[in-house]
Amino acid sequence: MxxxxxxxxxxxxxxxxxxxxxxxxxxxxxxxxxxxxxxxxxxxxxxxxxxxxxxxxxxxxxxxxxxxxxxxxxxxxxxxxxxxxxxxxxxxxxxxxxxxxxxxxxxxxxxxxxxxxxxxxxxxxxxxxxxxxxxxxxxxxxTSTTPITEKRIVAPVVTRLLHGYTPDMKALNHSDGLLSILNAKHPNMIGALQEYPWMMTGSGRLPSVCDVRKASDIISLEGxxxxxxxxxxxxxxxxxxxxxxxxxxxxxxxxxxxxxxxxxxxxxxxxxxxxxxxxxxxxxxxxxxxxxxxxxxxxxxxxxxxxxxxxxxxxxxxxxxxxxxxxxxxxxxxxxxxxxxxxxxxxxxxxxxxxxxxxxxxxxxxxxxxxxxxxxxx
The missing domain is CATH 1.50.40.10 (Mitochondrial carrier domain)
Incomplete structure (x- = not known):
């Protein structure tokens, strides 16, 4: 009792x-x-x-x-x-x-x-x-500057690290244009750039804190x-x-x-x-x-x-x-x-x-x- x-x-x-x-x-x-x-x-x-x-x-x-x-x-x-x-x-x-x-x-x-x-x-x-x-x-x-038709093209590394995140294709195209002066041009420079984690935003900058606010995204991207x-x-x-x-x-x-x-x-x-x-x-x-x-x-x-x-x-x-x-x-x-x-x-x-x-x-x-x-x- x-x-x-x-x-x-x-x-x-x-x-x-x-x-x-x-x-x-x-x-x-x-x-x-x-x-x-x-x-x-x-x-x-x-x-x-x-x-x-x-x-x-x-x-x-x-x-x-x-x-x-x-x-x-x-x-x-x-x-x-x-x-x-x-x-x-x-x-x-x-x-x-x-x-x-x-x-x-x-x-x-x-x-x-x-x-x-x-x-x-x-x-x-x-x-x-x-x-x-x-x-x-x-x-x-x-705000997203990525056209709706381009949101389907997402690099595999982005889908692994940040689910549902789409890189800025305009910035990626700009980066590709800066690299076009090289003699040996990559056949798919945009796709190659997207494979690097630091190019997820298309400009080399890290994703915004607003894009990494869920527990699953934090664990996936930051550990x-x-x-x-x-x-x-x-x-x-x-x-x-x-x-x-x-x-x-x-x-x-x-x-x-x-x-x-x-x-x-x-x-x-x-x-x-x-x-x-x-x-x-x-x-x-x-x-x-x-x-x-x-x-x-x-x-x-x-x-x-x-x-x-x-x-x-x-x-x-x-x-x-x-x-x-x-x-x-x-x-x-x-x-x-x-x-x-x-x-x-x-x-x-x-x-x-x-x-x-x-x-x-x-x-x-x-x-x-x-x-x-x-x-x-x-």
Whole structure:
């Protein structure tokens, strides 16, 4: 009987957590879309505003474009937040073991949070790249210059790497014209050019990120490793975020407990004697902690978002490994996955992300407590 009740209690908490994450993600997702577009669309001399991007998405994709990739982020959030809080609870239980007051110090919460962030990044990264590319596609106008009669002629290499993609035949004909000055002319130069992966667009440029946004296309063209593109910056972002989130949340939680204990007679000897805080107070503390954590980790989030929008086919990755290509940048940039060209762009969209993170943290914790109270009452 006790085992049945424990299983029921675990299922109740799992359902409540999943529902709260889904609700918070859906309500704050438009802010995440605007944040991502600001990060990947801005340049050193071009700074996009939230109003400009909002109008662009609505003109190209309608209001539904603000929710492009919502499903991928929801799946990633459920797994990522589950691992975040799960790892943190395990490590914090290890810290509290043997202590009478059942207390976790702020420094211990920070270290446990950093470890939890690493686990979250590893699980949520494949979903995040699909989410980011769906968001970019909602604000991109893709036009094809290939005549309809020529779309039937597709090189075998293109069909293997990108299903349903058609190269630009006009650019291929132009490339063939540039090579026509050679003495020994190939009998089928256009067909030969199409056999090279780097000529898929007809101009030697890589395919647009809008053409490589599906999971099957990413795996086929860029390989399985592309699903963890920007892993270094992702680990740095999530470890810093979770470390600051849990340490600041622990600090605020303890401060509110001390405030509640003022005037109690007799003075409480432990936190258990003070009693639990109200769900609203805990939710506000989570919202403030989420805002601080987002501000501290935003530069790594920008680096990850920009790296996920770079199409890097498998043959280029292989060439870099064979040529022992060195990653550009300083030692800290190499360690955290920041590209030197993005140094002046790392804080683009920081206000949107801090607002979204604070609101999402408040909604997740608040709706979780409401759901638990609702289920327990029944």
């Amino acid at each position: 006790n085992e049945l009740l424990q299983n029921h209690l675990f299922a109740t908490h799992a359902i409540a957590a999943s529902a709260s994450v889904t609700l918070a993600t859906a309500l704050t997702y438009p802010l995440d879309t605007i944040k991502t577009l600001i990060q990947v669309g801005s340049g050193p001399s071009k700074q996009l505003t939230a109003t400009q991007l909002l109008n662009r998405v609505q003109n190209l994709s309608g209001n539904s474009g603000l929710y492009s990739g919502l499903g991928w982020l929801t799946y990633g959030r459920i797994l990522g937040l589950g691992s975040r809080f799960g790892v943190y609870e395990i490590l914090s239980a290890f810290y509290k073991d043997g202590r009478e007051d059942n207390y976790v110090y702020v420094s211990e919460a920070f270290m446990a949070g950093m470890a939890a962030g690493v686990a979250e990044s590893l699980l949520s990264s494949p979903f995040e790249i699909l989410k980011v590319r769906s968001q970019v596609n909602s604000a991109s106008r893709v 399985w490793g592309a699903l963890w593109r920007g892993l270094r910056s992702g680990i740095a972002r999530d470890s810093v975020f979770c470390g600051i989130f849990f340490s600041s949340w622990q600090f605020l939680h303890q401060a509110m407990l001390n405030w509640k204990a003022v005037g109690m007679d007799p003075p409480p000897r432990s936190d258990e004697e003070i009693g639990p805080l109200s769900p609203l107070a805990v939710s506000v503390a989570a919202g403030v902690s989420g805002t601080l954590a987002a501000a501290a980790s935003h530069s790594f989030d920008t680096a990850k978002s920009r790296s996920e929008c770079a199409v890097l086919p498998k043959f280029i990755s292989m060439e870099r490994r064979l040529l022992k290509w060195k990653v550009p940048g300083k030692r800290f940039e190499k360690l955290t996955g920041i590209h030197p060209a993005d140094r002046n762009l790392l804080y683009r969209g920081i206000w949107v992300r801090t607002a979204r993170s604070g609101l999402a943290s408040f909604l997740i914790v608040g709706s979780y407590f409401l759901a638990i109270d609702h289920f327990v009452s029944y």
